[in-house]
Amino acid sequence: MALGTDYAQQDCTLARALEVVGERWSLLIVRDAFYGVRRFNDFLVHLDIPRAVLTARLAALTEAGVLRKEAYQQSPPRYDYVLTDAGLDLWPPLHALMRWGGRHASRGEPTRTFHHAACGSRLDMTGGCPACEVAQVAPADVEMRWVSDAGRPGRVDQVAAALATTSPLLRPVRGAAGADAFAGGDDPGNS
Template identity: 45%
Template sequence: MALPRTYDSQNCSIARSLEVVGDRWTMLVIRSAFEGVRRFDDFQDALGVARNVLTDRLARLCEEGVLRRVPYQERPERYEYRLTRKGVELWPAMMTLLAWGDRHYAPDGPPMVIKHRGCGGTMTDRLACDSCGARLEPNEVEPVPGPGA
């Protein structure tokens, strides 16, 4: 049973946020968008998700302003999906969830490591580079296979 989308009896930003991003496929779509995936078929290939599920998640993320559709072809009309500022603001939460999963569910080590493009250092739990100390933003990093890959 899904949580209601109204919160007359509670004032909870976590519950409201989970209504937008609390679904497994939604989080994986957002992860893929951070990894540079933009087109429907590429999301489907990367995730192995059913077309109807992907269509629903992309539409919802666009409706909520997390992604925006950008045309890249006129005939036939085709779109890319790009993170909005609101979507990019999910990056710290995604990286915190990644670090938590690495600590608790990666017995062979992290399957993916986040590297600083500027110096090659590794991102820490505090979203900083372990080598140069820079506070890292999504456009300054790249995921690379880790020891648990």
């Protein structure tokens, strides 16, 4: 087997996790789901991902119990893809990876930081709130702050995850449209 989910030799939980979310695009799909993206076409536009690959990934993530399909119309059958409890539990590794990327793999375009909605403190490396001494802030209590290009006050969004009924983050903010709406990330060098 050339690629994919075959980590059979790697008999450990990291390999098990990578079988589920280790493939190309999978974690980016999960990230978008945290930001409120729910529909096939919205994932398609934001990720600029081949349709066939998106179809396969959504099916695999649903099969693995990370996402679940919720019908929003009957004919033709159309589904929202929303995070399950297992999917919501992916927030700690996801946030940790984003922090690492911001610190060590950034190209110097800091545009987004995550904060505890209750107190406004920036989340630490592990997704906890240092001010409130909360070890793990739930995705629904996380606020995403956009750092404006020109130093003006940025936009603030809730990382609403499966709680959202719409996709507020789909609206482009600074860029033209589409994928630009998700541009940026944690500011590098600030830990």
